[in-house]
Amino acid sequence: xxxxxxxxxxxxxxxxxxxxxxxxxxxxxxxxxxxxxxxxxxxxxxxxxxxxxxxxxxxxxxxxxxxxxxxxxxxxxxxxxxxxxxxxxxxxxxxxxxxxxxxxxxxxxxxxxxxxxxxxxxxxxxxxxxxxxxxxxxxxxxxxxxxxxxxxxxxxxxxxxxxxxxxxxxxxxxxxxxxxxxxxxxxxxxxxxxxxxxxxxxxxxxxxxxxxxxxxxxxxxxxxxxxxxxxxxxxxxxxxxxxxxxxxxxxxxxxxxxxxxxxxxxxxxxxxxxxxxxxxxxxxxxxxxxxxxxxxxxxxxxxxxxxxxxxxxxxxxxxxxxxxxxxxxxxxxxxxxxxxxxxxxxxxxxxxxxxxxxxxxxxxxxxxxxxxxxxxxxxxxxxxxxxxxxxxxxxxxxxxxxxxxxxxxxxxxxxxxxxxxxxxxxxxxxxxxxxxxxxxxxxxxxxxxxxxxxxxxxxxxxxxxxxxxxxxxxxxxxxxx
Amino acid sequence: xxxxxxxxxxxxxxxxxxxxxxxxxxxxxxxxxxxxxxxxxxxxxxxxxxxxxxxxxxxxxxxxxxxxxxxxxxxxxxxxxxxxxxxxxxxxxxxxxxxxxxxxxxxxxxxxxxxxxxxxxxxxxxxxxxxxxxxxxxxxxxxxxxxxxxxxxxxxxxxxxxxxxxxxxxxxxxxxxxxxxxxxxxxxxxxxxxxxxxxxxxxxxxxxxxxxxxxxxxxxxxxxxxxxxxxxxxxxxxxxxxxxxxxxxxxxxxxxxxxxxxxxxxxxxxxxxxxxxxxxxxxxxxxxxxxxxxxxxxxxxxxxxxxxxxxxxxxxxxxxxxxxxxxxxxxxxxxxxxxxxxxxx
Numbered sequence: 001x002x003x004x005x006x007x008x009x010x011x012x013x014x015x016x017x018x019x020x021x022x023x024x025x026x027x028x029x030x031x032x033x034x035x036x037x038x039x040x041x042x043x044x045x046x047x048x049x050x051x052x053x054x055x056x057x058x059x060x061x062x063x064x065x066x067x068x069x070x071x072x073x074x075x076x077x078x079x080x081x082x083x084x085x086x087x088x089x090x091x092x093x094x095x096x097x098x099x100x101x102x103x104x105x106x107x108x109x110x111x112x113x114x115x116x117x118x119x120x121x122x123x124x125x126x127x128x129x130x131x132x133x134x135x136x137x138x139x140x141x142x143x144x145x146x147x148x149x150x151x152x153x154x155x156x157x158x159x160x161x162x163x164x165x166x167x168x169x170x171x172x173x174x175x176x177x178x179x180x181x182x183x184x185x186x187x188x189x190x191x192x193x194x195x196x197x198x199x200x201x202x203x204x205x206x207x208x209x210x211x212x213x214x215x216x217x218x219x220x221x222x223x224x225x226x227x228x229x230x231x232x233x234x235x236x237x238x239x240x241x242x243x244x245x246x247x248x249x250x251x252x253x254x255x256x257x258x259x260x261x262x263x264x265x266x267x268x269x270x271x272x273x274x275x276x277x278x279x280x281x282x283x284x285x286x287x288x289x290x291x292x293x294x295x296x297x298x299x300x301x302x303x304x305x306x307x308x309x310x311x312x313x314x315x316x317x318x319x320x321x322x323x324x325x326x327x328x329x330x331x332x333x334x335x336x337x338x339x340x341x342x343x344x345x346x347x348x349x350x351x352x353x354x355x356x357x358x359x360x361x362x363x364x365x366x367x368x369x370x371x372x373x374x375x376x377x378x379x380x381x382x383x384x385x386x387x388x389x390x391x392x393x394x395x396x397x398x399x400x401x402x403x404x405x406x407x408x409x410x411x412x413x414x415x416x417x418x419x420x421x422x423x424x425x426x427x428x429x430x431x432x433x434x435x436x437x438x439x440x441x442x443x444x445x446x447x448x449x450x451x452x453x454x455x456x457x458x459x460x461x462x463x464x465x466x467x468x469x470x471x472x473x474x475x476x477x478x479x480x481x
Numbered sequence: 482x483x484x485x486x487x488x489x490x491x492x493x494x495x496x497x498x499x500x501x502x503x504x505x506x507x508x509x510x511x512x513x514x515x516x517x518x519x520x521x522x523x524x525x526x527x528x529x530x531x532x533x534x535x536x537x538x539x540x541x542x543x544x545x546x547x548x549x550x551x552x553x554x555x556x557x558x559x560x561x562x563x564x565x566x567x568x569x570x571x572x573x574x575x576x577x578x579x580x581x582x583x584x585x586x587x588x589x590x591x592x593x594x595x596x597x598x599x600x601x602x603x604x605x606x607x608x609x610x611x612x613x614x615x616x617x618x619x620x621x622x623x624x625x626x627x628x629x630x631x632x633x634x635x636x637x638x639x640x641x642x643x644x645x646x647x648x649x650x651x652x653x654x655x656x657x658x659x660x661x662x663x664x665x666x667x668x669x670x671x672x673x674x675x676x677x678x679x680x681x682x683x684x685x686x687x688x689x690x691x692x693x694x695x696x697x698x699x700x701x702x703x704x705x706x707x708x709x710x711x712x713x714x715x716x717x718x719x720x721x722x723x724x725x726x727x728x729x730x731x732x733x734x735x736x737x738x739x740x741x742x743x744x745x746x747x748x749x750x751x752x753x754x755x756x757x758x759x760x761x762x763x764x765x766x767x768x769x770x771x772x773x774x775x776x777x778x779x780x781x782x783x784x785x786x787x788x789x790x791x792x793x794x795x796x797x798x799x800x801x802x803x804x805x806x807x808x809x810x811x812x813x814x815x816x817x818x819x820x821x822x823x824x825x826x
Contacts, residue, residue, distance in 0.1 A: 057679070105731035150625045161623065179799045184729035185753050185778040186597065187586060187636070190798035190823045191807055195599060195632030199625050219680055243542045245565055245653035285680055287701035291656070328617045344621040346543045376623045377543075414626040424626075429591030431626055432616065439615040440628045442810035446803050459628065 003455065005087030006044030006067045013047050013089075016057045021048040035075045035082040036137070038339060038387070039422055043070075044087030050095045052170065052178065052208040059206060062089055068455050069174075071202040072112060073145030076137045078340055079421030081149060081201045085456055093144050093205060099123050100209070103136045106184050109216040113144025113207050117151075120212065129214040132159040135417070136325040144207050150199030152417030154250040154324065155281075157375040159215060161417060163198040166387075170209035171197060183211055196443060199259035201419050202454040204447040210229055218283035221249070222293050223311040223320055226300040228272035231255060231358075233304045234276040235350040238374045239300040241280070241429035242347060246292045251375030252279040252324050255354075257334075258369040259380075268323035274306065277323055278374065327371040328382070334367060335384035339396055342424075343407035344416040347377045356406045357381050364395040364402075378416035379407065404430065414468040420458045428460050483509070483527035489549070489614060489645040491605065495528060496643065499611025500814035507754035507818055510551060516722075517585065518638055518794070520787035520820025530580050530787070533645055538620075541566060544651045545603060545620060550580025550644040550772035557649075566651040568597035580644035586636030590714055591683040593752045594697055595625030599635040601650045607642030609632055610812025620648045633807070639825065640818045641811040652665025658683065661694045663711035664825055668692040672751045675706065685751040686715050687737060693748075718746035720759025724769050728778030730754040739772040754778070763789055770795050794823040801826075 010024040022117050023029065023046035026210040032043040044067070049055045062069045068088035075082050084090050097114035104127050109120060117138040121130040134153035135141055141151070147169065152161045159165075168183035182194035197204050228234040234253055241248065254262065263270045278300070282292040297308050311317040331338045345353050354370065356381075358367060361368035381403055385396045404414065408430045415424055428437060441459055445451070486492045499506050504522035509515065510531075515523070530551030537816040538547040541564040548557055554574030561567050571582050572589035581587075583605075588597040604618035607630075607754050617630030634644060663671065664796075675685050675694060680702075683695030693715040696703040705711065717723065730752050737756070740747045746759035758769050758780075766789060770780040774795070782793040801824040808815070808826045820826070 010816075020795075092565040103729070106729055124713050150629070152623060152625075156623065160596065160600060161625070163629065164596060173803075179803075181800060183777070184731065184754065185727045185742060187588075187725070187727055187781075188779055188798055189781050190800070190826075191637055191641075191804045192599065192632050193800045193803060195635070195685065196629055198632075199629050216680070239542050242544060244651075245656075247544075247653060285702050287699035291699050343655045344619070344623050346540065346545070346621055348540055375623055378623050411620055413621050413624040414743075416621070416623045417625055419625055420627065428627060431530050431619065435613050436616050437627075438812070439609070439613070439617065439630065443633065443807065446806035446810060449806070 003068045003086065003452070004066045007087050009065050009067060009089070010045055012061055012065065013045065013058065015045060016061060017049065017054060023048070023269060024251065028364065032072065034091070035077045035080060037078050037080040037083065037423055039080040039083045041083040041085045043084040043086050043090050045089045046088060046092060048092050052172065053171050055091065055206055055208050055318035056176045056178060058091055059172050059174065061252060063175060063450070063452060067452070069452055070454050071148070071206045073142030073148070074116070074140050076141040077145060077149060077421060078418045079341070079415070080423045080458055081419050081421035081454070083422055093206065094142065095210065096414050103184070104129065104167060108184050108211055108216055110209060110211045111143055112209060112282070113142060115143050116144055117141050117143055124214055127460045128217045130217055132165055132211055132215040133162050136328060143210050143212065147198055147207050147210055148200060148202050149419035152378065154252050156374060157251055157373065158247050158249045163195060165213045166198050166210060167213050169194050169197055169207055170212035171205035171207050174450060174453050179205070184313060199419065201421060201458050203444055203458055204453065216220065219287050220286055221281060221283045221317065222289050223281045223317045224293065225309040225320055226278040226280065226305040227307055228276050228278070228305055229272040229274070231276045231354050232351050234278050235354060235355070235374070237278060237300050237303045237305065238350060239347055240303060241296055242375070244295055244299055246295050248292065248296065248375060249283040250279070250281040253277070253370070253372055253374035254324065254327065255370040257367065258327055258371045261369065262323050262327055262328040263332050264333060266323045266326050268319045270323060271307070296448070324371070331369065331382060331384055335386055337385050337387045337402055339383045339385065341379065341381050341400060341403050342415045342418040343404060343450050344378045344405050345410050345412035347376060349410040350374065353379065353406055353410060357403055360399050360402045360406070366395055366399055366400040366470050368399070373416070376416070422457055425458060426460050483529050485529035485531045487532045489533060489608060490588060492528065492533065492643055493612040493643055494608060496608050496816070497748050499816045500611045501640055502565055503814055503816065505816045505819050508584070510584070511553065511576040512577030513575055513577040514581055514585035516784045516786065516792065517782065518818070518821035519825070522818045524818070525755070528643060530578060530643065530645070534696050537646065543550055543622070545622060546651055547646065547648040548579055549646055550578065552579045553577070554579055554582060561651050562654070565654050567654050568601065568621055568649055570598040570601040571687045579647055583635050583644055583647060584637060584639050590666040591695055592750060593651070593685065594681050594683045597630050597656070602631045602635055602647060603650055604648035605631045605634050606646035607643055608645050609642040610814060610817045614645070618648070636823055638818060640808065640822050654739060655697045657700045658695070658697045658701050660712050661705050661709035662691050662713050664691045666690070669734055673734065676752050687749045687751060688715055688747060689741060702716065706772070715748050718748050718757050718759030720746055720761055722760045722789045723783045724758045724760050724766055724780050725783040726756045726769055726773040726777040726778060726780040727754050728773055729805040732776040732778070736772055736776055740769070743768055745769070750760060763791065797824050
């Protein structure tokens with residue numbers, strides 16, 4: 001039975017929600033046809049539930065009408081996970097944005113999915129606590145979206161990604177059932193459905209409440225900026241620091257092109273003549289800071305660091321982090337569009353892969369800039385381009401594919417923290433065999449046997465149980481697959 | 482009866498045969514977590530991973546290690562220690578295998594600082610009940626490519642597949658690490674104070690007789706607080722059987738008080754919420770469970786003779802329907818530890 005377009009179903013959803021919370025105007029729907037990626041889909045209808053029960057009823061209605069459902073948080077995702085296709089109904093969880101409960105004794109917080117990542121940390125800062133995963137978009141991205149993509153961020157190097165900070169989930173499944181998975185009491189009996197649901201990219205259920213683990217603020221923090229004459233020296237420093245037995249709180253790298261763009265944008269005093277800079281943060285007790293900072297300094301200088309700048313105060317530290325987290329915004333000074341990759345490679349292959357990415361840029365006559373989580377090998381090569389230039393767009397496609405292949409060739413993985421969504425979907429077979437993909441499809445079907453939740457995402461065509469109704473022809477022109 | 486195939490493909494073949502014949506099998510590593518779950522869910526015939534004990538890849542600079550599922554935890558620890566690294570999420574081996582501790586989600590005593598064992602599994606290769614070799618996750622320290630089957634396999638007690646290979650995230654060994662003990666019955670109040678005052682201790686464990694503390698970090702930070710003496714980690718609670726109760730860390734003090742009133746032997750991990758309780762009878766198991774449930778937690782029989790495992794898991798967990806579908810997908814003939822898991826899965 002084919003999946004129906006949602007456009008004609010507005011009246012049915014108005015039986016469930018106030019009229020203004022069912023959006024059918026074409027212009028407004030167009031706004032929901034995109035996320036932070038470069039893919040544009042087709043949105044049939046948008047509904048804005050404000051409670052869990054409303055989410056349930058909307059999902060049940062969609063199921064009854066055979067509508068594909070695309071859950072959406074803040075829409076900042078970079079892999080197309082929230083892009084609706086085939087006139088699907090978008091269920092936006094942005095209005096479920098209350099912090100429900102804070103328990104300093106655990107410590108944890110129960111929040112609705114539309115709460116913004118940074119707002120959690122701000123709400124608990126007076127308790128000396130914070131929420132550890134800190135994607136660059138943390139002032140805009142929602143916790144529900146973070147759960148869907150298992151988001152990362154610079155400080156995940158020492159503290160771990162979203163999955164390690166989600167204690168429990170309340171989730172509405174495809175048939176409208178409400179599941180309470182996990183919570184502050186660890187290790188509930190049975191299979192770890194909570195663990196499987198994190199990173200499900202909206203294909204396993206709609207998260208309506210999240211219990212997040214909070215992290216105690218470290219007693220002291222030291223942030224250092226090291227600059228180098230060569231990318232190789234910077235990458236060697238990364239390996240040297242880890243090899244010396246230090247896992248810093250964060251270890252980020254930006255290459256020269258990115259430095260120049262960011263410096264013009266933020267004015268943080270970055271050395272624009274350096275081939276690369278390394279932003280390293282260590283935290284902990286005074287003794288730990290002293291030992292680890294000395295080691296970072298020594299390893300950096302051994303590999304030819306020209307300068308090791310230590311942030312003198314919190315204001316300077318914030319400025320350095322602002323520079324790092326503004327990188328993607330700063331690209332607008334170089335070109336109107338960018339295509340961002342998210343591969344992870346073993347740290348020992350950083351140098352070789354960065355060189356190869358440089359070669360790829362040259363071969364395709366493209367500007368590729370690098371800003372990434374060097375400490376865990378999570379690359380973010382960013383191809384700056386202008387989508388109006390059709391010839392250039394073709395080269396961007398080709399270069400993107402070569403970057404992924406170069407990362408896979410050294411034992412890397414497709415995505416470190418952005419997810420697969422639509423954009424990396426057809427690359428999945430580079431990382432997994434047919435049997436592996438079938439097992440993943442089985443896991444997905446266990447949650448959503450009908451295949452109504454975020455169809456066509458994550459798994460390549462042909463590996464899904466419920467996808468008979470959809471075909472590649474339904475993808476809009478210009479979709480990058 | 483026990484078979485120990487020498488390769489992963491032979492493990493898979495053995496499973497395919499068992500599925501075709503409909504003859505149940507019980508995967509077995511070191512056998513240290515074999516007294517768990519519904520007793521009927523342990524078929525007499527074992528499928529041992531003892532001969533799958535090889536080191537596949539270890540690049541110390543990447544802090545990742547890939548081993549076969551049957552490798553003893555102690556041997557992995559030695560290999561890592563030679564490079565100044567360790568696997569902090571697991572306890573001492575005592576003959577346990579890597580695949581076995583993962584399958585039973587047996588997190589170590591230092592979980593307060595280093596997190597649960599499921600956070601350390603990066604990639605897994607399992608032989609499914611019908612003999613497929615499925616790889617999931619990735620060998621890099623970070624990755625979100627595809628569904629998190631490694632987490633699904635962790636704690637699945639061999640009922641979805643046999644873990645034949647695992648890639649783990651290791652950590653550099655801290656410059657100093659030491660356990661301490663302070664005898665005395667005021668352990669709870671003292672332990673809670675430590676949790677507030679110390680920055681990221683390895684563990685704060687309260688027993689009826691003492692407070693145990695693990696400190697981790699720079700030598701300057703690993704110094705016995707007032708009244709504490711260097712010691713070994715706490716012993717397992719006494720009793721023929723062990724129940725693992727778990728509540729929110731905020732409610733653990735209430736559980737500790739209740740267990741104290743029952744005069745049971747226990748070791749409670751402050752800040753984590755888990756509490757190992759030594760028991761002797763079904764009645765005691767019932768009492769522990771009642772208290773845990775009243776505090777919105779749960780209590781699982783972790784290690785007990787069959788007669789004490791009539792109700793090893795307690796009330797059925799949410800999502801049983803999904804769990805059944807997962808079981809059917811990974812073990813369609815139902816030959817792997819059938820009935821061991823909650824809900825008779």
